[in-house]
Amino acid sequence: MKRRALILLEGHRSIGLLYVKAAQRLGLLPITLSSAPAQYGYLAAERLESVCVDTNNLDALIHECSRLGAIYDIAGITGFTGLDESVYATVSKLCRHFGIPGPNPASIERCCDKFVQREFLAEAGVPIPAYRLATDATEVENSAAQIGLPVIVKPAVGSGSCGVRLCRTVDELIEHTAYLLGGKHLWWSSPRILVEEFAQGSQYSAYTMGKEIIGICAADFGPLPHFVYHNFTFPALLADDKYRRIVDVSLSCQRALGLGWGPAHIEFRWTKRGPIVIEVNPRLPGGTTPRLIQLGYGVDLVTEHIKLVIGEEYDLSRRQSQIAAARFLVPDRDGILDSINGDSAGAVSGVAEVKLYVEPNTTIVRKGDYRDAIGHVIAASASPTETEAILQRAVDLIDWSITPFPTVGE
Template identity: 65%
Template sequence: MARRALILLEGASNSPLYNDAARRLDLHPITLSADPALFDYLAALGIEAIRVDKDDVDALIRECIRLRSTYDIAGITSAQESVYAVVGKLCRYFDLPGPNPTAIERCCDKFIQRQVLAEAGFPIPAYRLAANATEVERSTAEIGLPVILKPAVGIGSSGVRLCRNVDELAEHTIYLLGGKHIWRSSPRILVEQFAQGPQYNLEIMGSEIIGIADADYSPPHFVCRGHFYPAQLSDEEYRRVADVSLSCLKALGLGWGPANIELRWTNHGPVVIEVNPRLAGSPVSDMVQLAYGIDLITEHIKLVIGDEWDLRKRHLHTAAARYLIPEYDGTLDWIDGASRAAAVSGVAEVKLYVEPKTAIIRKGHSGDRIAHVIATSPNRARTEAVLQRAVGLIDWSIAAFPVQGE
């Protein structure tokens, strides 16, 4: 009998966890990627990887047909949003469980997503689409400062900034359109009203809300600095957040597999910021498992291969993460204290993303983070105390880049 394989398209922060989970389910993971060398974990984990153009659906189909001569392809999926619509197309071609590719494409374009939600009457920030500086200025005048500028297609807060005055607006417009920002599609800027209030992130599987987190997305770039599960919401607030979120999925044609929804609680109640048709990036899945006892990645793979998933919560603990972000650019001289932080009772994980002598160049997105700490306990106050103590044990030194000519 041919060995059952799970095809993973491209890689993302969660991808090593997908490979580990696949092996636990007795599946042989195979990665198809335009450049497998970009993903260090493939060699480290001994994952079979095949080079193929991620945007060429016909080439991907041919490769999967070739693989079927050796393997029983049990499922096809990805942890990367940018290729998830392609995953849906492959699943349909091979008659495998998978997401609706049209719904994924509609959702991943933030402007189209805004249009769909606005037409359905959902609470969203005022928005405009701009292709040049003149349109950005006109859109801002119509909405009123402060506004958020963001690429219409993108992830990880890349290119996102709160602009509080005309100088910041001009500066970020030049950044986005002047060649510094790497566009994943044709340059289109979403100009949005700044919805002020605490932010909540939801992890959803199918039509079931698994967890809601307090999330700290500090302006101006909205790089996430921390999560806390479960969020501090009253029963009525939870109901309203849940109702809006699940209704958004229906309006967008989603509801199969994982989704991550970001919203803010404003003076007018919940306002939808983004609907993402995927799991949140690492280490959110780890926190969900610590808080509720549900392994989102394993359950997602079960759905992908047609098995019955199990979304029952085994317990209710608190779990929190703090992401460490440098305050200025330079060369990382040293980073110390990770082992001491990991030894603190209640700390679940300490992970460093960079090594000493690495150049630190902040770009205002999730790649700016250099480490994270996760803590858990049955009690929120205890978890907060553990997290604060552990983070306080980690220190680093960054040497400023030499000034040219000195």
């Protein structure tokens, strides 16, 4: 009898190992297909099976999966998206080719392009910011004039807030457009820029699996003009009417985009007009989210997703009720990280996890996106006040310092 295997397309620095461990607990052999397996340190550290293959080449992936299928019983295929959103779309095409459970490729592809996504949501009457598509500096400026400053300027394809900035003045608009089009930003396709209204208000994310709402998370960003997450709280403390409105809009997004299989998360801003949809992501979020949901509701979202992928019944029923929160460590300057130590923070009662992403003597150059975080702390308790206090005690115990780069002339 062939051993059952789970194919993972690419890896992920925050949730890749969670998928590997969950697959192993379910009796599956995880096999990672990647264009550069060495970039995922846990593969070598855990002595996991991996194959080097061009994950942008669908034919090469079909060939490799067929080869592996002669050796193993391929129970399912899933994967991760990084800065290039196309990987998860490729996962859906592989599932369709081999006739195994997976999302609709057309639905995934229309979500991966933020402009196309906006068009589908607008046609369905889903509340979204005013938006325009631009391909050069003149079109960016004209779009901003039509919408009215301030505006959000971002790549039409991408993730992790890379290349996303609030432009409050014409000078900021010109500066950021020059950055995006001047060769400094990595484009995965021809440059296309989304210019949209700045929806001001509290940030929330709704998490779904299939057509079920798992829960809603509250989030806080660091200082503008960038959008770097500093805090997550799950579940969000929402009045019943707010919760229902976010749920209703989330389900409207699914219908508009043809989603309804597998995990997704929908990002909102709660404005004077109510919930405004910022983005629909047809995948499980990375970072701390799966851990927060497990601490808050007792639902292991990674395991339940794998069950869905391999055609088994999944269970999203809540097993507990806690307030879980994450605080990210984000530097306030560039320079050399002299030292960092989180041992004492991990000993604080109520702290579930302290993770540092960097080592001493690391060069810190902030980019204004998810890559700025150098670590996080997660805590959980029965009340929001207690959870916040635990987080603050832990963060205060993390000792780290950065020596700024010398200024010109020093």
